Amino acid sequence: MNLADMLSYADIGQLSRIATTYQCECSGNSKNELIQSILSTVNRREVFETQIGSMKMEDLRFINSLLFDPRDSFSLEELIARVQQSKFNKTDSAQQKADTPERPAATDGKKPAKKSKKTPESVTESGPRETISRFKQYGWLFNGYAGPNRYLFQVPSDVKERFKETLGKKFLSQAVYAEEEPHAYRDEQLIMGEDVKHFLDFVYHNEIPLTSDSAMYKRSLIQIMDRFGVKEDFPARGEWRFGYGRRMKDYPNRMSLIYDYCYFYGWLSEADSLLTLTPSGKERQAMRMAEPSDKLYRFWLRLYKGAIPNIRALTYWIDQLSHKWVMSTSLQSVLTPYIKPFYYDQPETILEQRLIGMMMHMGLLRIGEVPSKGQVIRMTPMGRSIVAGLSIEDDAIVLN
Incomplete structure (x- = not known):
């Protein structure tokens, strides 16, 4: 849903808090007036850009993590975990300007919205919950309005797009572009897909012994990589390598991805200290086709x-x-x-x-x-x- 839709489902208490955050001048007792005033303020480009410019780095990381998630809703626990992931170290906040405002400055000199007597005060919790509460006051997060969804949070679709647009402009202004074309460049389009085929062919036609850790010996690895369209250096002895796939510790980066890809799809067997093709692997090898680049990208x-x-x-x-x-x-x-x-x-x-x-x-x-x-x-x-x-x-x- 868009921001206007979510505002229509929000209670008057949340609307009043959002209007106060944006310093809207309107009646705090009229839901329709609150919604119209919020929309007219939020839709002004300079207001949104001011908000982005005043956000702390950890808040930018947090919202950035939500913009590209295909899901529409998040639990409170998920949001708390994301806020915590967005705080890389204790110096994040110190890197921001000391005078970073907590709310956007008024742009029209008007007085803030008057709160109704029933409007609760802003939540002043610390830590992740305070961040989530602040994002709700900006109108960037909303609770569901009915059923089990009432305990889930959503980001309005149009607000997501505006964040992408505004962050994109900010990043583009910091990027430096070359004024001339490079004399030569490295381009490996479609080569990895071909090398998946070469790898399956080699396993099909050769007996490949494995170590006690189910890794290929260096001799077999060299023979395989000699058939590849791209050459790689072997990992240095004792080099720290884990976290990017099952075989990252044993093979070079690109080779590791190709191996893990084939293993994930069930084409490889590591039984009896030998690397062989499974029945589905033999069917795939018999197709003699390169693997599509988009499938490799999805897996990566x-x-x-x-x-x-x-x-x-x-x-x-x-x-x-x-x-x-x-x-x-x-x-x-x-x-x-x-x-x-x-x-x-x-x-x-x-x-x-x-x-x-x-x-x-x-x-x-x-x-x-x-x-x-x-x-x-x-x-x-x-x-x-x-x-x-x-x-x-x-x-x-x-x-x-």
Whole structure:
């Protein structure tokens, strides 16, 4: 539902609190007058942009996590967990301006709405509940109005779109674009899909022994990767590697994704210390077809979601900011504040290796080099269509 619909279902107490937050001048006893006054204020562009500009980083992360969730409603427990996930460290708040206002300043000099005597005061809880209460007072979160939905929270559909539009403008103003085309760039469109086919062919035609941990020996791995269209370095001995798939600890990044993809779909068997194809794997191998890029992308999103909870939001912003050649350094400065460290993986590493690097391997973006400027990236036409048109399950994949 849109904001106008949700306001019509809200009780007069919540309407009065929202009107007071926006300093609307209207009667606090008239529901219709409250709704009209709120809508006329909220729909003004400068008011919304002022709100975005005054939000703390943890609040921006919180709302950003809700914008790209395919679900329409959230429980209180889910919202509390998201607020907690949005607080990366104790210095987040200190990084904001000391004079950040708690509510948008009046833009027309009018007096705030008069509260009715029955209107409850604003909730002054601390922690996640205070954040949720504040978002309700801004009209960004609403309780359901009937049945079991009354205990769930929703973000108005049009408010979601306005957030995306306003955040997009903010990010675009911070991005730096190359004035010239790179002389050469790396583009791997459709190659990973072909390599899935090559991998299944190799397993079908060869006997591949496994270690006690069900990993392939290096000799077999080298033979497989020699058939691939993209070469990768092997992980360094003792290198920290987990959280991005079942075989991340054993194989290079791209190879690990291909292996886990085939394993997830039930095409591989690791029984009796041998890697073989299952009956469904043999059927897939006999098709002799490359794997579609959009299926690989869907799998990657869900597999990496455990380590990068807001991966869908980050891929959306990478797509939006890379419509033309953008400097990698500026992309990093815009997006790393929204990336939570994952154990020893810092935000810069996650963006460079887990996101941009893997998106390039899947053919979603190109990486080039501009003389005197450094690395630049740009989405491919295929990548833009895949990211823009995607609708997937939200549960993370865990391969045990």
